[in-house]
Amino acid sequence: MPLSFPGSKSGLVHIENPENPIELVGRQEELNTIVKLLKDDRDILVTGAPGAGRHLVIKQAAQEIGARLLSIDCIRASDGESFARLILEAIYSSFGSERSNYVTETLMSLNNDQGQEIFTSIQLKEGFFQARLATNLDKNLVWLAFKEVVSIIQGLVDKTGDQIVVILRQFSHINSWDRKRVWEQEFRQTICSAPDVSYVILGTVADEQLDFTGNDEEKFELVELKPLSRNIINAWVRQTLKTYNLQFNIVDGALDSFLNSVQGHIGEARTLLKRLITDCEKGTQIDREQVDSALTYLLEDFSSIFESLLLMLPYSQIQLLECFAIEPTAKPHSKEYLSKYGLARGGTLQAALKGLQQKGLIYGAERDHQITLPLFAYWIKRNKLNKQTETFF
Secondary structure: OOEEEEEOOOEEEOOOOOOOOOOOOOOHHHHHHHHHHHHHOOOHHHHHHOOOOOHHHHHHHHHHHOOOEEEEEEHOOOOOOHHHHHHHHHHHHHHHOOOOOHHHHHHHHHHHHHOOOOEEEEEEEEOOEEEEEOOOHHHHHHHHHHHHHHHHHHHHHHOOOOOEEEEEEOOOHHHOOOOHHHHHHHHHHHOOOOOOOEEEEEOOHHHHHHOOOOOHHHHHHHHOOOOOOHHHHHHHHHHHHHOOOEEEEEOHOOOOOOHHHHHHOOHHHHHHHHHHHHHHOOOOOOOHHHHHHHHHHHHHHHHHHHHHHHHOOOOHHHHHHHHHHHHHOHHHHHOHHHHHHHOOOHHHHHHHHHHHHHHHOOOOOHHHHOOHHHHHHHHHHHHHHHHHHHOOO
């Protein structure tokens, strides 16, 4: 049972035992907004840094209104056919055997109407079948299948009486192959016209500026998950530690070190807190040296992941990340900053900024282009400074 206590202007801050299912922390205001929007059958864009709790707040909102979730990771879609397969997969995953036969029979009936096999059927267990998209379909049949798969979502609403919330992860990725946005618009228009069906796009910190063109009925509502305040993280971490008979040594700055390390990022705050709880004995005080030690171990654990992430980036973006890790700035184009860090001028810098924002790795100028993942920033800064020291000696 999660503890809760007053701690934010938005209401209660939820506290969880790190070993139990994760609860929302400090997002009551955003949760209330999303619940209201879903009740009104609105479509939503939720933006925030990776690990900020975008999926969690949608899941909580859906539970509060009794809606069913369909989750689609669009990074797995490489064309219209794979997009259709992902939607169908999400439908079966959400409804399971409960409506399996209805979905299968509806889709298989399309074969009879067209006189050509568009869907195939497989038996999972006695009495239950699932439809699969047939292989080697021409473009026209893939398009027909896609439209049918999207339309069947409303049919499930009519059958069950449930509201459905479709969660789209990395939705902007489909524009890499859907250049004319034909598939995107068909999907959005069908969902928007369906009563009791909403879609939620989980976007990066840059996606709030995406141009999802459409008529007034297709507009989405923006909900931004900003980094949490120090007061909220402070209250949450101290209350959580009490359940383990632990507390920070306030005198030596242990709590400040913790708060400075996580920079309001609740996902990384949880990760660092779990490490501290594992390392420290119950009934003791956590001092600054233990916080620094836990942070060092975490960075070592994540080093291979961080290195792999850097390997996927062009050099101009890596160079810019190193600069922002050491000195965030709202004015990377200034002569002083360019000269200090040896950055390229003009289009190269602008392209690197745009690329990092689209990947969700940095905030905009309003937050001094800080790196959205504090532990990643700390790791980059430490490695960069270590290399400079090695070069000096």
